[in-house]
Amino acid sequence: MRKLALPEEILLTVEKPARYLGNETNAVHKEKETVDIRFCMCFPDVYEIGMSHLGIQILYDMFNKREDTWCERLYSPWMDLDRVLREKKIPLFALESQDPVKEFDFLGITLQYEMCYTNVLQILDLSGIPFFAADREEADPIVIGGGPCAYNPEPLADFFDLFYIGEGETSYFELLDRYRENQKAGGSRRDFLKMAAGLEGIYVPQFYEAEYGEDGILASFQVKEAYRGIAKDRIKKQVVSDLSGTYYPEKPVVPFIKAVQDRVVLEIQRGCIRGCRFCQAGMIYRPVRERDLEFLKQRAGAMLKSTGQEEISLSSLSSSDYSRLKELVYYLIDEFGSKGVNISLPSLRIDAFALDVMGKVQDIKKSSLTFAPEAGSQRLRDVINKGLTEEVILNGAREAFQGGWNRVKLYFMLGQPTETEEDIEAIAVLSDKIAREYYKLPKDQRNGKVQIVSSTSFFVPKPFTPFQWVRMCTGEEFLEKQRFLSGKLKEQLNRKSIQYNWHEAELTMLEGVFARGDRQLGAALLSAYQKGCMFDSWSEYFHYDRWLEAFEENGIDPMFYTARERTKEELLPWDFIDAGVTKAFLWKEYERALAGQVTPNCKVQCSGCGAGVYQAEICVQKGRA
Amino acid sequence: MKLRIKFSKTGTMKFISHLDLMRYVQKALRRAEIPVAYSQGFSPHQLLSFAAPLGLGDTSEGDYLDLTVHSMGEPEEFLEKINREMNEEIRLLSVSVQEDKTKPSMALVAAADYCVNLREGHGIAIESFPEFMGQKEIVVRKKSKRTEQEVDIRPMIYSWGMDADGFRRQQEEAEEPLCPVQKVYEEGLTPICYLRLSCGSSSNVKPDLVMEAFCKWLGTEYEPLAFQIHRLETYADLSGGEGKKKFVPLKDQCVP
Ligand code: SF4
Numbered sequence: 051m052r053k054l055a056l057p058e059e060i061l062l063t064v065e066k067p068a069r070y071l072g073n074e075t076n077a078v079h080k081e082k083e084t085v086d087i088r089f090c091m092c093f094p095d096v097y098e099i100g101m102s103h104l105g106i107q108i109l110y111d112m113f114n115k116r117e118d119t120w121c122e123r124l125y126s127p128w129m130d131l132d133r134v135l136r137e138k139k140i141p142l143f144a145l146e147s148q149d150p151v152k153e154f155d156f157l158g159i160t161l162q163y164e165m166c167y168t169n170v171l172q173i174l175d176l177s178g179i180p181f182f183a184a185d186r187e188e189a190d191p192i193v194i195g196g197g198p199c200a201y202n203p204e205p206l207a208d209f210f211d212l213f214y215i216g217e218g219e220t221s222y223f224e225l226l227d228r229y230r231e232n233q234k235a236g237g238s239r240r241d242f243l244k245m246a247a248g249l250e251g252i253y254v255p256q257f258y259e260a261e262y263g264e265d266g267i268l269a270s271f272q273v274k275e276a277y278r279g280i281a282k283d284r285i286k287k288q289v290v291s292d293l294s295g296t297y298y299p300e301k302p303v304v305p306f307i308k309a310v311q312d313r314v315v316l317e318i319q320r321g322c323i324r325g326c327r328f329c330q331a332g333m334i335y336r337p338v339r340e341r342d343l344e345f346l347k348q349r350a351g352a353m354l355k356s357t358g359q360e361e362i363s364l365s366s367l368s369s370s371d372y373s374r375l376k377e378l379v380y381y382l383i384d385e386f387g388s389k390g391v392n393i394s395l396p397s398l399r400i401d402a403f404a405l406d407v408m409g410k411v412q413d414i415k416k417s418s419l420t421f422a423p424e425a426g427s428q429r430l431r432d433v434i435n436k437g438l439t440e441e442v443i444l445n446g447a448r449e450a451f452q453g454g455w456n457r458v459k460l461y462f463m464l465g466q467p468t469e470t471e472e473d474i475e476a477i478a479v480l481s482d483k484i485a486r487e488y489y490k491l492p493k494d495q496r497n498g499k500v501q502i503v504s505s506t507s508f509f510v511p512k513p514f515t516p517f518q519w520v521r522m523c524t525g526e527e528f529l530e531k532q533r534f535l536s537g538k539l540k541e542q543l544n545r546k547s548i549q550y551n552w553h554e555a556e557l558t559m560l561e562g563v564f565a566r567g568d569r570q571l572g573a574a575l576l577s578a579y580q581k582g583c584m585f586d587s588w589s590e591y592f593h594y595d596r597w598l599e600a601f602e603e604n605g606i607d608p609m610f611y612t613a614r615e616r617t618k619e620e621l622l623p624w625d626f627i628d629a630g631v632t633k634a635f636l637w638k639e640y641e642r643a644l645a646g647q648v649t650p651n652c653k654v655q656c657s658g659c660g661a662g663v664y665q666a667e668i669c670v671q672k673g674r675a
Numbered sequence: 676m677k678l679r680i681k682f683s684k685t686g687t688m689k690f691i692s693h694l695d696l697m698r699y700v701q702k703a704l705r706r707a708e709i710p711v712a713y714s715q716g717f718s719p720h721q722l723l724s725f726a727a728p729l730g731l732g733d734t735s736e737g738d739y740l741d742l743t744v745h746s747m748g749e750p751e752e753f754l755e756k757i758n759r760e761m762n763e764e765i766r767l768l769s770v771s772v773q774e775d776k777t778k779p780s781m782a783l784v785a786a787a788d789y790c791v792n793l794r795e796g797h798g799i800a801i802e803s804f805p806e807f808m809g810q811k812e813i814v815v816r817k818k819s820k821r822t823e824q825e826v827d828i829r830p831m832i833y834s835w836g837m838d839a840d841g842f843r844r845q846q847e848e849a850e851e852p853l854c855p856v857q858k859v860y861e862e863g864l865t866p867i868c869y870l871r872l873s874c875g876s877s878s879n880v881k882p883d884l885v886m887e888a889f890c891k892w893l894g895t896e897y898e899p900l901a902f903q904i905h906r907l908e909t910y911a912d913l914s915g916g917e918g919k920k921k922f923v924p925l926k927d928q929c930v931p
Contacts, residue, residue, distance in 0.1 A: 052686060067731075068691055071687050306695050307695050354705075355706065358704070358706035
């Protein structure tokens with residue numbers, strides 16, 4: 051039998067033991083004696099979620115292409131195993147070799163959402179790696195963070211040796227080369243960190259110091275005296291200018307158990323042309339870069355062949371903007387549809403093409419239409435620069451209803467800047483208008499009753515967006531907005547056809563604190579973890595009371611981070627990161643938002659956002675690069 | 676054509692549940708580009724079904740699946756092609772072409788042979804097992820989702836033995852030698868008894884249930900983790916329900 055880290059008495063008593071086995075189809079196995087670098091790639095959430103993440107699959111494939119490196123995977127042990135590992139003092143292990151994480155050269159942790167921060171501490175703790183980067187010794191792995199939350203790494207600054215800002219394809223190999231050189235030269239951990247600090251996109255938090263004023267606001271942030279000339283003043287985000295030449299797995303790992311994304315994922319483009327002002331992804335992944343059509347066709351076939359998956363999903367922030375979408379989708383349907391392969395197309399704008407495709411690939415009776423207007427009124431949609439009009443929504447819905455659909459999902463956000471009661475009421479009115487559209491159909495063309503599900507989430511201002519300065523609502527304000535909307539929905543003619551889904555406000559508050567947090571939060575995060583906070587995004591394990599205690603004990607006022615408007619002049623904790631989009635552009639966008647002015651998307655007109663320095667095709671075309 | 680494939684599931688694959696195993700095989704068939712027949716309808720699925728689910732943690736060298744394909748080619752090559760797409764802990768062992776009128780093995784399965792093994796570090800007074808089996812009836816409480824009832828499982832234990840030879844001598848139909856699992860796959864296991872039990876949708880006795888009853892009878896605590904269950908073979912009953920049971924391994928033609 052393959053050697054496993056966990057004895058069978060444990061595997062037979064925990065939920066879903068397959069989470070901890072490794073050895074899935076396409077997992078990469080190497081002889082550890084034959085490699086110089088062992089990299090443990092971690093997604094700090096449960097296996098089924100982590101295995102659905104495309105970024106890890108790309109880096110896993112890319113690292114394992116190097117002969118001198120073996121990259122393995124690690125996910126958060128679920129609560130049941132967590133307890134056992136602590137009790138029996140079993141060190142956390144990577145899936146492929148089942149070896150302890152502590153034996154690795156690198157522990158890379160992807161930070162996809164703020165609510166996984168306590169899980170990062172769980173990983174370090176169970177691995178036996180000191181929490182604080184400053185306390186780590188020569189034998190400890192280099193702990194490196196990446197992903198969207200690394201664009202404001204400051205709340206986690208104490209716990210990471212390095213952060214990698216931007217897309218992994220560009221600088222990682224250089225980082226690994228340096229590591230090897232340093233290893234061969236017998237250099238120390240510190241020597242390596244110094245070398246790394248000189249690389250583009252690498253941030254070594256220990257080499258910087260942050261000072262805060264009496265008001266708690268960041269007063270200065272700079273490279274420590276001893277590291278001047280070694281560490282960079284500004285960290286430039288890494289971007290792959292042309293995606294066609296880069297890594298993309300042909301053989302993604304296929305889990306034994308059903309993952310959240312139980313399908314092959316084809317990333318058709320990166321970035322987004324739209325510029326919705328609340329959206330962090332839309333800003334930090336600028337500029338948009340499309341993948342080559344022939345490349346995508348080839349990869350789709352190769353991945354389906356190597357995985358045996360029955361479904362392929364297109365991934366991008368806004369699929370409809372991919373210029374060769376029609377060709378790609380019809381190719382996939384013709385080529386693979388007959389072989390029983392399902393094609394899923396998230397983030398598609400509803401129009402004639404979308405309806406044609408959806409009619410071909412899904413069962414109309416079972417599927418629903420999705421719209422994300424994000425705001426109910428046109429006024430507010432202009433403020434957030436969401437270029438979706440009521441007319442477009444109603445036309446799309448009408449055509450879909452004629453085509454046989456009768457279910458609609460609508461997504462909105464509450465608490466965006468300048469929002470009034472009229473804007474909230476407009477959510478209810480729009481939901482009702484869609485239902486009315488359905489009942490305009492002659493009775494014999496209807497397919498039973500219409501079902502509308504309107505969902506609202508709470509708006510959390512994020513770094514590197516035009517709303518990075520704004521005040522976030524308090525929990526009470528959010529709940530009040532929710533109640534108001536709920537009441538308005540009940541006043542609508544078609545209220546019986548409209549279902550309302552809402553969110554818990556407390557988790558959003560926490561997200562708000564960490565999204566725009568600073569180094570002062572590190573101690574509170576550790577306290578919360580020590581009080582047992584973990585898997586915060588799982589409502590059954592979310593303990594808001596413990597968080598409040600942790601903040602209190604560490605002298606942190608959460609409202610300072612959430613419900614406080616920043617001035618234009620304020621030094622923001624993430625200002626030292628150069629994400630392409632300039633602060634001047636973001637501020638201009640903020641002003642335009644307040645004036646209700648929309649900004650055209652990159653394809654229509656370049657707004658000179660700053661991301662042109664990456665020389666992507668779209669910016670070159672617009673003369674910006 | 677309807678195929679019945681015998682397979683084994685050993686090693687760490689025992690931690691893969693029945694449902695996940697089905698998904699695993701489906702994907703392997705697609706990777707191997709086997710011309711599998713699909714059902715009609717909006718979301719067609721492979722015509723693939725399994726005879727009798729194996730409990731999580733159990734191993735087997737005698738499980739079956741039914742598969743309908745458009746063509747097979749050379750049986751050896753056919754199996755090899757699929758085996759290449761799976762890890763070595765799942766092996767397709769043999770394939771037989773079934774007559775079209777055969778029932779699905781899920782409906783045919785009537786009994787299965789098991790070897791019960793004791794894990795290292797555990798003990799049991801197995802020498803008393805013959806005495807336990809000598810009872811006229813063995814009444815256990817059987818829990819289903821909603822109800823709990825008393826059942827006599829003795830009639831559902833068709834035969835038993837303390838060693839492989841003794842067990843085999845009773846079965847005229849078991850022509851191949853039994854292969855004690857611990858020699859092949861596992862370390863630290865001692866086979867303690869062999870059982871042929873009723874298996875299938877109408878009446879089903881899991882070996883665990885027998886061991887639990889045995890422990891209760893002995894007056895010792897039943898530790899589920901003490902035993903490793905290994906399935907050896909799965910049978911259909913061709914007696915037509917009357918008189919003596921006529922067990923036939925599922926890989927044989929199972930048309931009465
Ligand atoms: S530089 Fe212009 S075209 Fe390029 S991403 Fe920015 S706004 Fe879009």
